[in-house]
Amino acid sequence: MASVASVADGAKVEAIKPLVVTATYHNVLAGQADPLRLTSVTMDVCVLKQAFNFSDPKFVQLTANLAGGILRIGGTDGNTYSYDLTSDQPPTPCACGGKAVCTMTRPYWDDVVKFADRTEHALIFGLTANLTQAQDLVGYALASNQSIYAYTYTNEQVQPEITTGYRALRAQLNASGCGSACPRLAGPDVALQRHSSIEAALTDQDASIVQQLEWVREFTGLAAPTLDVVSWHTYDFHADDLGTVDHQPFVASSPNASRFWNTTYTGLAGRLLANMTAIAGELAPHAEVWLTETDSVCHQGVDGATNAYLNSLWLVQRLVLMTERNLTLMARQSLIGYNYSLLGNWPVEPIGPNPDYFTTLLYRTLVGRELYALDLQAADSARTPELDQVVAAVYASARNASQRVLLAANLQANTTLQLNISGFDGSGGSCEEYVLTPYTDMNRLPQTNKPAYESRVMALNGVPLFVDEAGHAPAMPGRPRDACGGVELPPLTFGFWVF
Numbered sequence: 001m002a003s004v005a006s007v008a009d010g011a012k013v014e015a016i017k018p019l020v021v022t023a024t025y026h027n028v029l030a031g032q033a034d035p036l037r038l039t040s041v042t043m044d045v046c047v048l049k050q051a052f053n054f055s056d057p058k059f060v061q062l063t064a065n066l067a068g069g070i071l072r073i074g075g076t077d078g079n080t081y082s083y084d085l086t087s088d089q090p091p092t093p094c095a096c097g098g099k100a101v102c103t104m105t106r107p108y109w110d111d112v113v114k115f116a117d118r119t120e121h122a123l124i125f126g127l128t129a130n131l132t133q134a135q136d137l138v139g140y141a142l143a144s145n146q147s148i149y150a151y152t153y154t155n156e157q158v159q160p161e162i163t164t165g166y167r168a169l170r171a172q173l174n175a176s177g178c179g180s181a182c183p184r185l186a187g188p189d190v191a192l193q194r195h196s197s198i199e200a201a202l203t204d205q206d207a208s209i210v211q212q213l214e215w216v217r218e219f220t221g222l223a224a225p226t227l228d229v230v231s232w233h234t235y236d237f238h239a240d241d242l243g244t245v246d247h248q249p250f251v252a253s254s255p256n257a258s259r260f261w262n263t264t265y266t267g268l269a270g271r272l273l274a275n276m277t278a279i280a281g282e283l284a285p286h287a288e289v290w291l292t293e294t295d296s297v298c299h300q301g302v303d304g305a306t307n308a309y310l311n312s313l314w315l316v317q318r319l320v321l322m323t324e325r326n327l328t329l330m331a332r333q334s335l336i337g338y339n340y341s342l343l344g345n346w347p348v349e350p351i352g353p354n355p356d357y358f359t360t361l362l363y364r365t366l367v368g369r370e371l372y373a374l375d376l377q378a379a380d381s382a383r384t385p386e387l388d389q390v391v392a393a394v395y396a397s398a399r400n401a402s403q404r405v406l407l408a409a410n411l412q413a414n415t416t417l418q419l420n421i422s423g424f425d426g427s428g429g430s431c432e433e434y435v436l437t438p439y440t441d442m443n444r445l446p447q448t449n450k451p452a453y454e455s456r457v458m459a460l461n462g463v464p465l466f467v468d469e470a471g472h473a474p475a476m477p478g479r480p481r482d483a484c485g486g487v488e489l490p491p492l493t494f495g496f497w498v499f
Contacts, residue, residue: 018416020379025423028373031324040070041335045078046096054115061471067120072331074126122149150184163222170226186229224284235298250304261411290329301340309438310453312359355458368396409494417489432478435495439464
């Protein structure tokens with residue numbers, strides 16, 4: 001009788017021979033990025049409209065655990081958010097969307113700024129489309145000596161008129177005398193979202209992306225003297241790309257579900273960054289390029305994917321991709337609120353971390369700025385095409401200049417990855433191992449027929465990761481190994497090895 005193996009969708013299939021790959025490290029720089037800035041976070045203005053409590057002790061601690069990055073507050077709701085900086089009253093909670101009249105009062109704005117300072121995050125704030133109110137807020141922050149890292153003016157608006165706002169804001173900042181301490185101006189926060197086949201998008205034939213890039217070119221040409229940053233947003237998928245419906249749970253049985261971990265789809269963001277960088281380099285060569293909002297699935301995410309272990313497979317791919325391309329800032333949507341948040345779908349769920357939170361913490365702890373060249377070769381040449389579903393990268397260590405960190409992800413749904421490592425000094429010697437897997441111990445988690453990757457709990461070397469009641473992160477030690485010439489990853493899992 002043939003042996004069987006459990007796979008991601010919970011079915012039983014014939015056991016598949018492991019994919020054996022040799023990974024050869026070369027001490028050649030292949031890219032670099034600041035891990036703290038690359039793991040920055042966003043909050044949607046919708047959360048502010050609901051008068052979220054920025055003083056919640058657990059939320060403060062959980063965010064402080066991510067200190068050193070950027071907090072960007074913005075989104076479409078920011079276009080219609082009003083400010084009353086003469087009022088000393090608390091804000092009145094209101095509904096999200098463009099129809100409700102929602103007003104941020106002075107004490108609430110002060111709370112937002114204090115929260116960013118307290119948790120050691122530089123603040124990017126998306127200003128309302130009402131230019132008078134936008135300038136009032138900027139003026140108040142300047143007069144109050146509040147530290148704002150950057151402003152954007154409106155969110156995902158394709159209107160040449162917004163360049164008037166950028167010119168007015170630049171004039172205001174210049175006149176203030178803030179000098180090198182002035183907040184940066186970033187824009188246009190354009191949405192580059194695929195609306196056709198992946199093949200069309202990869203050959204610059206997606207009409208929506210082409211149109212949006214034309215707008216970026218027009219905007220940057222008009223606003224270049226006012227800009228410090230050219231900014232953009234992207235998500236790899238709409239829910240229906242994956243066989244799922246907006247605001248409904250992930251459908252793992254859909255034939256399109258596997259697109260989620262397919263590097264053809266997730267790699268499009270690299271091409272989009274190249275397009276943005278080319279435009280900025282031509283029309284605003286002094287400006288940086290920032291990816292100020294991104295995640296795997298747009299429109300508030302998908303339960304069972306963006307809030308589950310599965311999204312961490314997407315996240316590590318995105319971090320490698322953007323380090324290769326020297327991106328200076330990436331903000332993951334979102335810190336809290338909706339199904340793609342790090343800290344739960346507030347107010348529907350209590351505040352608490354999803355798997356991406358621990359992936360982010362571990363990445364920041366282990367990984368340094370530099371990325372080095374790594375070659376992959378399948379032991380069986382007939383299986384070379386399967387290398388498209390293996391992500392492997394070598395980084396400098398964040399802890400020791402002489403150490404290197406291997407990040408590897410097995411994006412195959414049914415096949416174990418055996419990675420033979422060469423090129424390191426003392427290859428085959430000792431290392432620390434950090435293997436991240438979905439936690440599915442049914443003694444602790446509700447019984448479910450869902451695939452393991454939909455777990456909301458992540459395990460490090462088999463041990464589930466939880467924060468304490470106050471929000472303090474757990475210790476996340478590696479597992480010492482005496483022989484590290486070869487490592488093994490189950491299907492749809494990833495890990496780090498420190499040499």
